[in-house]
Amino acid sequence: MTNKWAPEEGQLERVTAKIVERHAEDEIFTGACSKNGCWDVCLLKGHVGKDGKVNAIETDNSIHPNCGREDEYCDFDDFVKGMYQKRACTRGRLLRSDVESPTRITQPMRRVGPKGPGATFEPISWDEALDEIARMYSETREKYGPLSVYCDGMMGKSWDPWGSYLPGGAVACWGEDSYESTNFADDIMYGHSADWIDQVDGIAEMQTFFDSKLIILFGLDTANNFTERTYYQMLAKEKGIPIIYIDPRFSWTAQAIATQWIPIKPGTDIALIFAMTYVLIEEDLVDHEFIEKFVEPEGYRKYVDMIMGNEPEWYCQGMASMEEPKTPEWAEQICGIPAETIRELARLYGKTSQEGPVYIRMIWAATRAIYGKDTARAFNVLQTICGNFGKKGCAGNGTGFGRRKGTHAPYSLMHVANGTGPYGETICMEAEAYNKAVLLHPKMESGEITKEEYCYEIGCSATGPMPNIHMICDIPSNRNLAAGWYGVNERLESLRQVDYFVYMHWNLKNATCCYADIVLPQTSSSMESPWNSLVYNLSFCNGINPGTHNHFILGDGKSKAPENTRYTWWIVKEIAVRLGIADEFCPNIKDMDNDELEEFIIKDASRIAYEAWCGYSPNAKNAPTWEEFMAQEERIFRWPMEDYFVYGMRQVQEGVPFNTKSGKIEYYNEFIADHDMRKAKIGASQRQLGCNDIKALPFYRKSPQGMQSPRTKQFPLYMITPHSPYRQHTAFDHSDWVRDEHRASIWLSVADAKARGIKDGDPVRVFSDCGEVQVTAYVTSRVTPGVTVLPFGRWYEPNSVKTDLMPDGIDTRGDCNFLISDDHYGDVKGSILCNALVQVEKLSPATLIANVSQFIQGEE
């Protein structure tokens, strides 16, 4: 066939030369996407252009090369063995816009003038900055005691690298930032070990989807959060496994993965779970054999009494709701799902469980609420009561986190620095309670609040040592405190009040910078250094919970970092030197400069770790030599899995006892029944709940932040705050590319929009009792009436209007955490709150005031 549209002579060459030119001379390096979130740890191939900057990012092509629809070109067995491309998602691809950002921090800076938006900074030298930080660190501890410097931490640990090497030790925290409710439930029901990284086997490796007969997802918005698991779920869907997805929002998981979407009133999952459990007991669909073997019998009996509304003689105090049978008819009024559907869902779940495993999983978000711990505990019962535990085809524990025994990647950190020093750490607060610790301490000292009230607010035992925080040092953790957690206004106020705040970050648009005394510019992980940003290893990137546990990546970050940025470990080490603890903390690296340290990590520490791993790991059978590994263009090693792992297998299949008092799964918690929880410490990470609002059994209460709360008279909309596929937590929100792919909106249901005279695209103000944001309305049928959606992770961009609710200016970007207060309404602490009751009002365009520039002008 002749080509009627063929180019003129020379035209093709002329046009295509320009196309080919752009990447013709790129140098390619390996990187690993390892920002906290999915933990999939995908392969990135960075292109570096002639100017030394990142010119493009590609992803894995080291297996099944150049196969677009990968599964079309390989055996299904490859997926069973975990042999597939570690293909990066949207987030990994955004690292270029992260490192090339026009608002990149390129210079250490000291604040001059007041804290807050518009703060001005002067450039300072590294020596000046580090000397001052070390001096303030020492002086603060001398003046206020060793528990006066907060560097973040969780799970009974500290992220203060230096404190445990100094007399008095460091502040450690209990609680987990992402999923403390679920973690608590798993801990007290299954028994975590204290060292969660090496010994908690939270995961169900994702081949499990293929072996399940039915998949039920409680709020698990896979498509938004877990890219690799989405792919495996997609393959499971295409195998014909039905997937039921319960969520207030018709997300892309509902559209692309689910066979059926069931909308639910948010925060009411516990009612649905209780009612499903009721049907399973009533119709005798529970797995008696499993229960007999693995569930503590007395607790099981009590749980059944509570669900069925039997008249027990052993009432837990304050559990009046136990008297009512938890029927589907009882639940439908609460959760908004018709009783018939609840009944049929329970039957389907129970009957399918008798034929084969069911993957049933609740995502942490459903428990990030007041009384969230009870929801997580009830869910663990629903999962185990039908025996869907510790078997292929099932989900892991609720935490879904941790790796199976045996290290799955070489571990290089130990060749760089030692772990905890001789003086240890003191668990004295809950991980997120630094704001309360700072703001309420003077009130406790002046007698305005009691010591007991203070302890409740910060998650400290009434008998234990209390922190007295005067310095916050956010160096290894570098969190976005103005966006990452609920109660932002209160957190910003605590940053104002604290004597000294040191912050390390990479982007000036992060409003947290405006509250810091010193800001340190960080070299990028992945793109500019071998540092992989995971605190658990250093150079080898394997993550904690990738989809399958059969690979690691060693990045070498060849993009040229701005001259005055530094590698995190160099900063940590330099402060250790100045504190006089380098000989104990990091003898191998104490004299290295930034470049030497990077080279040491790649060439020495990594080599030692790699070769050691090859010696002890059964997975190293076909591993290349170090030299061969380093010579690979895509520096990834993966091995075919002979089998996959599901949490609980060791207990269920090998008879290892659960790490609980009874050695079995405990539905009823005797420890809680027998102790004053204001004083007791519970679980592996020694939680200090500081209050008694927790019972031996989970129970249902109306939440003060729920859709049936009287507070809805003033704030009628229940706001949920899902993650975004464009951000890893808060990272990348500054990226222009991101902002071209979505509209920063708030979702409103058709009913709620009509009732307010709002149509799609209208500007609206969204406010609660603790904050206000102004954004655009997205009106859609995709959200349950009475529910509104403000995606999590947007950065604070204040305008010039300062109000009582927003003392530093109304947010114009839609940072949801301004609207969520740090008020737990007497519930036990630790749940990371991600929802709130809010109101939405239409704004006239004339009243809109643009955001002010808050960028700090550091003069180079």
Add this chain to the structure above:
Amino acid sequence: MNQYGFFFDQSRCTNCHACSIACRDWNDIKGGSPVKLLRMMQWEKGNFPNLRMHVLFATCYHCEVPVCADACEHKAIFKEDKYGAVLVDPDLCEGDRNCWKACPYGAPAYEDDAPGTPMQKCNMCYDKLEIGELPICVSSCPQRALDFGPLEEMIERYGECRALEDMPSGDAVKPAAVFKPMHEHRQVVPYDAGRALELLADRGEYLDSVFGVAEDATEVYEGLVGYDKLVMKASSVAETLARSKNEEG
């Protein structure tokens, strides 16, 4: 002449925009530019709680009958033989937009609405094809919802659907693309939407209901909801950019 083409699986796409960001990255299109050589477009159909979200991989489909090339008076658009890629010659383009008028898919992209602004378009990642690799969008898709290869092979593998629901038919231009439509949702367990709406409206005895009658939640009038239809040819670059966004951020 060879003809290569795309495959897009609507039932797998989660509208994550990894492909469109990869495209901008590879082609070095700066943030804030309305030029999107690949647009992921969404549109909503149905009413609460029975609805569907449609999504489309919208780029130049390098048609077998490139009417854009026919429309160009300056011979600035041609179709090369090796892959059948339709390419624009920036030296000859005068920005008079006859190609845009002719293209049923709105594929020609512009930095600006001003007359004379040069046209830009997808070049099938000609540079990648020349080194034996796939277009960047295809190799970037985390759900493997895209594929690329000789059009005949794509048809053989994935069938002959050349237009998804609501897309222009393509009969006249023969797009070098095949599509798989979204999967059907079904009730694995019975769900009475009418009863659910009653329950979802209810806040209990002492509080006002969430909404009044069922129609409050289900009836939609023109202009109320966003993305209520597929519009591949928007009237301005700003609208083009807006229609290629989603609400997931």
